[in-house]
Amino acid sequence: MQTSKVNVDQKKFWNESKGKSWVELQPKIDSLLKPIGEAALSKLNPIEGEKIAELGCGTGTMSFLISKKIGKSGLVQGFDISEPMLDYAEKRRINSNLVNIKYTLADLQTYEFKENSFDALFSRFGVMFFDNPVVAFSNLRRSLKRGGRFIFACWAERLENDWIELPTEIASRFLELPPTPPEKTPGPFAFEDKEYVISILNEAGWKNVSFENFSCAHSAGRTLDEAARFLGRMGPMSGPIENSGSKTRERFFEALKLELSKYETDEGIMMNFSTWIVSALNL
C-alpha cells in the first residue's frame, strides 16, 4: 500500500478494534445490511463483462454479489484500507473459487489509480471516512471511464436510525462517552446531510447527482438478548462498553433489552434504517 499521512485515525480504527469486530460479526452485519446492499446493487445494475471497483469493500460480501452479475469476462476489484477485513475477504474468495474478483489494500483518497480503468464504482457504506472527501471523490472519478457511473449507499439522518441512536443514548446513562463528533466529521453519519454530499460531489467534478432515500424496518436479532449484544458492538459506544467493568456492562445490556422490547415482533427485533442511495456520472 502507498504510504499516506491522511486518514490516519480511520486507518488505525479499521485495522485495529473495528476491523476485527467487523470480521467476527460478518454474518450478522451482512444480514443487517442485506436489504440496503440489494437496493444499491439493483441501482448499479452490473452488466456482464463490466469492470467494477468496490470501494471500502470490507469483508467482501458485495463483491461476491457483483461477481455473479458480471460473469467470468468481467472483473470486480475491491479496495479497502483494512488489512484484517481484506484478508478475510480474500479467504472467502478463495473458498468460493471466484476468479473474477481481486482485492487491493489501498487508501482510496490517495491511491494512484490507472485512469479510465473502470466502467462503474460501487460502495455499500465505504466512502464516508475520508479526511478530504473532495480530494477522494476527484481521485475516484479519474479511475472511471467517461460516462461511467458511481453508486453508493450511506446512512441518512442519524435520528432516523434507531439501531445506533438507542444503544448510544442508553450507554450515556452509565458511562462517559466520547463527545458526538461535529457534523461532517469522517464516520458513519458524515453524509447524513444530502446538500453537503451534493456539494462535495459537484466540487469533485461529478455530474447528474441524484439521491433516493431507502428506509426499511429490519431485524437486528431474533431475541432481545441477541439484538442487544449485537447492537452493543456496532456504534460509538462499543469501545467504552467493552472496556467498562462487567457490572456496568450488564446494566447497559439489561437497559438496552428493556428499550428494545418496544421493537419486538414475531419476526425478531425490528429496527428502523434510513439510508441514501446516491448516484452520479463521470461525464
Ligand SMILES: C[S@@+](CC[C@H](N)C(=O)[O-])C[C@H]1O[C@@H](n2cnc3c(N)ncnc32)[C@H](O)[C@@H]1O
Ligand atoms: C462501514 S465499513 C463497510 C464495509 C463493507 N462495504 C460492507 O458494507 O460490509 C467501511 C469500510 O470502509 C473502509 N475504509 C474506510 N476508509 C477508507 C479509505 N480511506 N480507503 C479505503 N477503505 C476505507 C473500512 O476499512 C471499512 O472496510
